Amino acid sequence: MSNVRTAASDGTAVRETGSGNPAPEAGSQRPTHRRKYVGYFAAAAAVVAAAGAAWWFATRPAPRYYVTQPITRGDISHSVSATGTVNPVLTIIVGSYVSGVIQQQFCDFNTQVRKGQLCAKIDPRPYQALVDQARADLANARAQILKDRAQLAYTKSASARNATLLQHGIVSRDTADNARSAYEQAQAQVAVDTAVIAQRSAGLRTAEVNLDYTNIVSPVDGTVVSRNITIGQTVAASFQTPTLFLIATDLTQMQVDANVSESDIGGLHENTPATFTVEAYPKRRFEGHVVQVRQAPQTVQNVVTYDVVIGVRNADLSLKPGMTATARIVLATRQHVLRVPDPALRFTPSGVSPSSKLPELPAGAVRIWVLRDAHPVAVTVTTGLDDDSYSEVTSGDIREGDTVIVGETAGNAAAPGVAGPRLRA
Structure with missing residues (x-):
């Protein structure tokens, strides 16, 4: 069938195909291309909008919440921490006054000794010979x-005879004078002999003392905590007295020599209660009190400390000399007082700048933030004793059970101790 050109009713030229379906002319396809371009632009705009929304959700600040704690009542103790060493109250150093070879040993570690008990003996033979010589000289x-x-x-x-003969003229005066001179010399010689006897007696006593020093005895009742000699060892006491034994007088009474910084020494005084722990008994707390605050400073690398002596009873002998103690000396205690966590004293909401118009704080006062009706409210309080975890509240518009803000966090508001949400800074 041949194609026939006809005119549509709206004046648009159409072409009939062999199948009998009319087809538009070339100029009639422009509206279709416009609709296609509009669809492309709409899709691109949707992609851009979706990307922008995704970027905004990814980069927006996370919601923040307040971390809170309740205001409670309890005990507060202000204390000073220090480390020290456990030592016996009195330790006696037993040395040797004379030199020689250790011939016998009678005391060892942990030996219970009595005053005057023989602990060791130096070979006495050289000193016995000196005693015998001194006795012979005497x-x-x-x-x-x-x-x-x-x-x-x-x-x-x-x-006397020559003096009488001189009166009768029988002897010359020279003979009488010689006889008198010999008498006076004999008197002087007897005086010299008396002095020599005293000297020889002193020498004998010195030799006997040195001989007695060959017996090493305990000067006190106590316990041997250290032994530094063995049989056959030569002890030399020429320049420095050697230490042979250390004897603790009473191990049931011990002390902790603690080093306290100069910044904390001001509040310490005798009879201040103290507690300490040792590594051997980490779950046991020993109680004592300050018996002495020594005035002698100790300077190490420009750090000045003072020796504080803490006395403690050791009835069960669980404390050993030389143990390292971590002491806590209580300076002051308050019982059942209103207290606030220390982080609350340092917290300021992120939305509050330093230039915010907040009331000026009175002298000695601090500002805390209390959560009331889901909003932070600044409250001025005065604090007292501080134990590094809580501070005593002596005045302020707060009461037990109030919720104080101690920090901010980004996360789950349902977590324990977290209240929120809040306005972003």
Whole structure:
């Protein structure tokens, strides 16, 4: 069938095909292309909008919430922490005054000793020989004085006889003078002999003392906590007295020598209660009190500390000399007081700038933020004692059970201790 051109009723030229269906002319396809371009633009705009929405959700600040804690009542103790060493109250150093070889040993670690008990013995033979020599010298001096006293008696009688003969003119004056001189010399010799006897007696006592020092005895009742000698060891006491034993007088009474910083020493005084722990008994707390605050400073790398002595009873002997103690010295205590967590004293909401028009704080006061009706409210309070976890509240418009804000967080508002949501800063 041939194609026939006809005119449509609206004046648009159409072409009949062989099938009998009319087809538009070339100029009639422009509206279709316009609709297609509009669809493309709409799809692109939707993609851009979706990307923008995704970017906004990804980069927007996370919602923030308040971290809160309740205001409670309880006990507050202000304390000072220090480390120290457990030592016996009195430790005696037993040394040696003389040198020699250890011949015998009678005391060992943990030996219970009594005053005067023999603990060790130095070879006494060299000192015994010195004692024997001193005794011989003393005997010689005593024999010499007997001889000189006999000579004194003879010269005395000879001097008297010559003096009588001189009066009768039988002897010359020179002979009488010689006899008198011999008598006076005999008197002087007896005096010298007396001094020599005293000297020899002192030498004998010195030798006996040195001989006695070869016996190493305990000067007190106590317990041997250290032994530094063995049999056969040579002890040299020429320049420095060697330490042979350390004896603790009473291990049931111990003390902790703690080093306290100069910034904390001001509030310490005698009879201040203290507690401490040692690594051997981590779950046990020992109680004592300050018995001495020593005035001598100790400076190490420009850090000044003072030695604080804490006395403690050790009836069960669980504390050993040399243990490291972590002490806590209580300076002041308040019982059943209104207290606020310390982080609340340092918290400021992120929406509050330093230039915000907040009332000026009175001297000694601080500002805390209390959550009331889901909004933070600034409250001025005055604090007292602080134990590094809680501070005592002495005045302020708060009461037990109020919720105080201690921080902010981004996360789940249903978490314990988290209240919110809040306005973003």
